Every structure is written in structure tokens, then in C-alpha cells.
Amino acid sequence: xxxxxxxxxxxxxxxxxxxxxxxxxxxxxxxxxxxxxxxxxxxxxxxxxxxxxxxxxxxxxxxxxxxxxxxxxxxxxxxxxxxxxxxxxxxxxxxxxxxxxxxxxxxxxxxxxxxxxxxxxxxxxxxxxxxxxxxxxxxxxxxxxxxxxxxxxxxxxxxxxxxxxxxxxxxxxxxxxxxxxxxxxxxxxxxxxxxxxxxxxxxxxxxxxxxxxxxxxxxxxxxxxxxxxxxxxxxxxxxxxxxxxxxxxxxxxxxxxxxxxxxxxxxxxxxxxxxxxxxxxxxxxxxxxxxxxxxxxxxxxxxxxxxxxxxxxxxxxxxxxxxxxxxxxxxxxxxxxxxxxxxxxxxxxxxxxxxxxxxxxxxxxxxxxxxxxxxxxxxxxxxxxxxxxxxxxxxxxxxxxxxxxxxxxxxxxxxxxxxxxxxxxxxxxxxxxxxxxxxxxxxxxxxxxxxxxxxxxxxxxxxxxxxxxxxxxxxxxxxxxxxxxxxxxxxxxxxxxxxxxxxxxxxxxxxxxxxxxxxxxxxxxxxxxxxxxxxxxxxxxxxxxxxxxxxxxxxxxxxxxxxxxxxxxxx
Numbered sequence: 206x207x208x209x210x211x212x213x214x215x216x217x218x219x220x221x222x223x224x225x226x227x228x229x230x231x232x233x234x235x236x237x238x239x240x241x242x243x244x245x246x247x248x249x250x251x252x253x254x255x256x257x258x259x260x261x262x263x264x265x266x267x268x269x270x271x272x273x274x275x276x277x278x279x280x281x282x283x284x285x286x287x288x289x290x291x292x293x294x295x296x297x298x299x300x301x302x303x304x305x306x307x308x309x310x311x312x313x314x315x316x317x318x319x320x321x322x323x324x325x326x327x328x329x330x331x332x333x334x335x336x337x338x339x340x341x342x343x344x345x346x347x348x349x350x351x352x353x354x355x356x357x358x359x360x361x362x363x364x365x366x367x368x369x370x371x372x373x374x375x376x377x378x379x380x381x382x383x384x385x386x387x388x389x390x391x392x393x394x395x396x397x398x399x400x401x402x403x404x405x406x407x408x409x410x411x412x413x414x415x416x417x418x419x420x421x422x423x424x425x426x427x428x429x430x431x432x433x434x435x436x437x438x439x440x441x442x443x444x445x446x447x448x449x450x451x452x453x454x455x456x457x458x459x460x461x462x463x464x465x466x467x468x469x470x471x472x473x474x475x476x477x478x479x480x481x482x483x484x485x486x487x488x489x490x491x492x493x494x495x496x497x498x499x500x501x502x503x504x505x506x507x508x509x510x511x512x513x514x515x516x517x518x519x520x521x522x523x524x525x526x527x528x529x530x531x532x533x534x535x536x537x538x539x540x541x542x543x544x545x546x547x548x549x550x551x552x553x554x555x556x557x558x559x560x561x562x563x564x565x566x567x568x569x570x571x572x573x574x575x576x577x578x579x580x581x582x583x584x585x586x587x588x589x590x591x592x593x594x595x596x597x598x599x600x601x602x603x604x605x606x607x608x609x610x611x612x613x614x615x616x617x618x619x620x621x622x623x624x625x626x627x628x629x630x631x632x633x634x635x636x637x638x639x640x641x642x643x644x645x646x647x648x649x650x651x652x653x654x655x656x657x658x659x660x661x662x663x664x665x666x667x668x669x670x671x672x673x674x675x676x677x678x679x680x681x682x683x684x685x686x687x688x689x690x691x692x693x694x695x696x697x698x699x700x701x702x703x704x705x706x707x708x709x710x711x712x713x714x715x716x717x718x719x720x721x722x723x724x725x726x727x728x729x730x731x732x733x734x735x736x737x738x739x740x741x742x743x744x745x746x747x748x749x750x751x752x753x754x755x756x757x758x759x760x761x762x763x764x765x766x767x768x769x770x771x772x773x774x775x776x
Contacts (some may be wrong), residue, residue: 480508
């Protein structure tokens with residue numbers, strides 16, 4: 206009997222997860238607080254925080270609880286009630302507060318925080334870099350893009366042996382769907398099968414990291430090139446400062462001209478002291494005619510006003526946001542950069558990923574109080590506080606010479622407006638657009654000819670479904686109604702794969718081995734296939750989600766496994 210899975214929340218995300226799990230043959234029950242959803246044995250209508258509702262859904266017998274409400278407080282309330290009724294239940298928790306999620310993962314056993322933004326952002330990053338990824342895979346401390354290769358008559362892999370692709374360390378063969386026969390990938394490799402027209406391959410590709418080499422000359426040239434942009438932020442300070450200097454110079458020249466015995470230095474010293482209120486060399490005016498004293502009094506009043514305005518503007522410029530804007534303006538890339546519009550949870554994730562891979566990024570955000578601005582600037586990423594839908598804002602970040610524009614604000618209409626404005630300025634610019642509605646996404650891409658229109662919810666639901674089925678999920682994807690997952694499993698004496706070679710276990714259980722972690726080294730390629738599995742080995746593999754029941758009786762839920770897999774994902 207398969208473990209029971211309970212889903213709390215039948216919104217857009219929850220409904221998709223529910224359908225995927227049912228499609229994979231899982232025993233799943235959903236709890237909805239919306240009376241519009243019809244009640245049945247599989248859908249319980251009621252307050253998910255209520256003990257009666259949870260018990261009716263079978264919380265005491267359930268293996269996994271998936272919390273997918275978009276309200277963190279509601280998810281936490283359900284979590285506490287569920288753990289009281291079933292202390293051993295495994296919880297997949299959707300949280301917007303990533304910091305809180307990390308704390309809960311460390312505090313509560315069998316609690317796994319998942320975020321739509323974190324799961325979907327790599328696919329936005331891949332799209333901006335020109336990779337049409339269908340999923341992602343966490344391997345060797347990097348996020349690998351996953352894509353599907355359909356072998357056609359002009360495909361460069363047509364007629365190639367699968368074993369040639371298998372041994373490439375920069376490529377991971379995830380899954381194989383032959384057109385003419387049913388055969389698993391490992392068997393096809395050992396039998397030296399060649400790729401034919403119509404075959405499909407799911408492939409993970411090692412991401413390329415750019416080397417960051419920015420000399421002081423390039424930084425200086427960028428700053429000089431962007432000097433005109435300073436005017437937008439520094440003009441008021443500059444004008445008032447020039448007015449103050451003009452007043453001081455005029456007063457100095459007048460004092461020197463009326464008394465040739467007064468040196469220029471003494472006149473300047475008195476003028477500065479008079480206007481600023483510091484005083485000094487009062488004899489310059491004390492022994493002068495009455496009209497000079499009147500002039501001095503007027504200069505004091507004028508100087509007090511000018512100096513007050515100057516202090517106020519300088520204080521606002523330095524302590525406020527204008528100084529930071531000026532510095533960011535100097536950092537704006539001139540060409541071959543990526544523009545991220547919208548600095549929410551999605552935007553900051555995309556920005557960090559592009560920056561970590563060595564790409565130049567500039568952010569446009571309309572809210573000066575956005576909580577992610579400081580985090581972005583701490584990494585040296587320029588943030589421009591402007592409306593990205595205005596052409597002048599896009600021109601200020603050199604949109605015509607950018608590689609891509611990624612519109613990921615929380616409003617679909619704003620993302621559409623930004624993208625259309627960018628396309629009008631730069632018709633060949635790669636545009637990646639966020640859409641909250643999966644059905645609207647495809648039609649938007651077709652009508653407006655954007656490069657990619659992606660729905661974060663649609664992208665993330667596969668990961669939630671895969672995590673609900675068990676295991677420490679490293680990646681997932683969907684191909685021809687088949688949900689497959691990538692995970693790591695620790696080999697113990699009670700494990701179903703114990704003492705088998707990787708090749709034999711793979712052909713028997715229909716999984717694809719990725720690599721084997723043994724002590725301080727890893728095995729891949731042909732060496733991996735012939736290796737007998739020993740205790741303490743961690744085997745990383747991909748398999749259909751419907752086949753995970755083969756691992757439910759294994760020991761990969763032990764504390765030692767969780768610790769090792771946690772380290773492999775974090776380090």
C-alpha cells in the first residue's frame with residue numbers, strides 16, 4: 206500500500222500538485238477551505254486548522270502533508286495541529302519567508318521548506334542565457350539546466366551511440382524514450398544502441414561559469430562613460446554648491462577692490478567665515494565704509510540661506526538614496542548585460558544566479574523601500590529606482606546593448622508593459638516575462654513574440670509533487686505525462702540495491718544512475734555501471750515518480766542519510 210499524501214490548499218498550485226500526484230498513481234487527499242470545491246472522499250472541504258478536518262482527511266495514517274497556501278501564518282497553524290495529531294508526519298511546507306523556513310528545517314524533523322520563487326528562478330535564469338530548460342538538477346554544487354533533445358533528421362546526434370554521450374562528464378543523461386522499442390537507458394548503453402529519428406533524450410548540461418575579470422581601467426571607463434547619468438541625481442547639489450562658491454568669490458573680490466591694502470587671502474578668509482558663520486578677520490569690514498558694512502550684512506543673510514540649503518541637500522544626497530543612486534549609475538554596464546525588472550523574491554534569486562555565474566546585471570525597481578535593495582547592492586549589483594515601463598528608464602540602463610530583459614514584477618500587466626516598451630527600443634532583445642496565469646503565458650508568448658513567458662507556479666508544482674512522493678529531491682521534470690525525479694539514496698545493508706552492481710540495479714528497477722558518491726570521491730560513466738553498491742555509498746539517480754515506492758522500504762530516511770544529502774546540497 207502506498208503512503209497517503211494530504212494536500213492543504215486547492216488553489217492554483219495545490220490543484221496542479223493534486224492532479225500530478227493522482228496521475229502518478231499516488232494515494233492523495235486534498236483539504237480545501239473553499240466551499241466551491243466539491244466534497245468527496247479525496248477532497249475534504251473544511252478549515253484545515255481544525256482537528257476534525259485533519260482527522261477526517263486521515264492525518265493520523267498519512268505519510269506526508271503538503272502545505273501550499275500562499276499565507277505563511279495559515280501554513281504554520283496547520284503544521285502545528287498536524288504535528289500534534291501525527292508527530293511522525295513528513296511535511297512539505299510552502300513559505301514566502303525563506304529565513305523562517307530555514308529555521309523550521311533546522312528545528313523540526315522531516316520538515317522541508319519549498320519556495321515557488323526559489324524553484325522557478327533557475328529556469329528564468331536559463332531562459333535569459335538562451336537555454337530552453339524544462340527543469341533543473343542540483344549536482345556538484347551547481348544548478349544544471351535540463352532540456353529535451355528530440356532526434357530529428359538534421360540532429361547532430363542522429364546515429365550516435367548512447368555510450369558516446371554517456372561518458373561525457375559535462376553531460377548527464379537523465380532519461381531515454383526510444384521511438385521504436387521499450388528499453389531503459391542503461392540497457393541501451395550496454396547494448397550499444399544508436400539514436401534514431403523520433404528518439405527523445407532528457408539531458409542535463411554542466412553550466413558554464415564566466416570568469417570575473419574587471420580591471421580598474423574598465424571600472425574607471427565605465428564611470429566616466431556614465432557621468433551624464435549623474436546629473437539626474439547630483440544636479441541640485443551641484444547647482445547650490447556652485448551658487449555658494451559664486452557668493453564667496455563675489456564677496457572676496459569686492460573686499461579686495463575697496464581696500465587695496467587687504468590681501469586676497471584675508472578677504473577670502475573673512476568671506477568664508479562671514480557666510481558660514483565661523484567668523485574670522487572681522488577687521489576687513491570693521492574699518493570700511495558704511496555701505497560695505499551694509500553689503501556685509503546682506504551677504505550674511507544670503508550666505509545663511511544658501512549654506513542652509515546646501516547643507517540640507519548634501520545631507521539628503523549622502524544620507525538618503527541619491528548618493529547610492531549616483532554610485533549605481535556609475536556601475537551600469539555598457540553592453541552584454543542582463544536587466545532584471547522587479548526586485549521581489551523571484552528577482553533577487555535570478556539576480557544572484559546570474560551574478561554568481563559571472564554575468565553583469567542591473568536591476569530596475571520602482572519601490573525605494575524594497576527590502577532586497579540592500580542585499581543586491583551589497584553584492585555590487587547596481588539598482589536603479591525608476592519605473593521600468595518608461596522608455597527613459599530603459600535607455601538609462603543601455604537596453605539597446607543588453608543581452609536580455611527579465612520582467613518579473615508581481616503584476617502581469619506591468620511585466621507586459623515593460624517587455625513591450627523594451628521590444629520597441631530594442632526589437633532583437635531577448636525578453637523573459639513572468640506570468641501568474643499558466644494558460645495566459647503561452648498565448649502571450651505567441652501573440653507578442655516574446656522569447657519566453659514563464660509561470661512560476663507551473664514550473665514549481667512538479668518539484669512539490671516530486672518532494673511529496675518522498676526522498677531528498679535534487680531535480681525533476683515532466684515528459685509525455687511522465688513525472689521523473691532525481692534524488693540521492695544511501696545504500697545500507699537493508700537497501701533493495703545492496704550488493705548489486707549499479708548496472709543490474711538500474712535495469713531491474715528502471716532508473717538512470719547519475720553518479721556515485723563514495724567516501725571522498727565520485728564515480729561516473731562506465732566505471733559507475735560496473736561498481737557493486739556498498740554500505741555508506743550515496744547513489745544519485747533519476748527514475749519515474751511512480752517507481753519511488755521501490756525506495757520507500759529503504760533506509761534513506763535515516764538521520765545519517767539526511768545529514769549527508771543536506772551537506773551535498775549546501776556545500
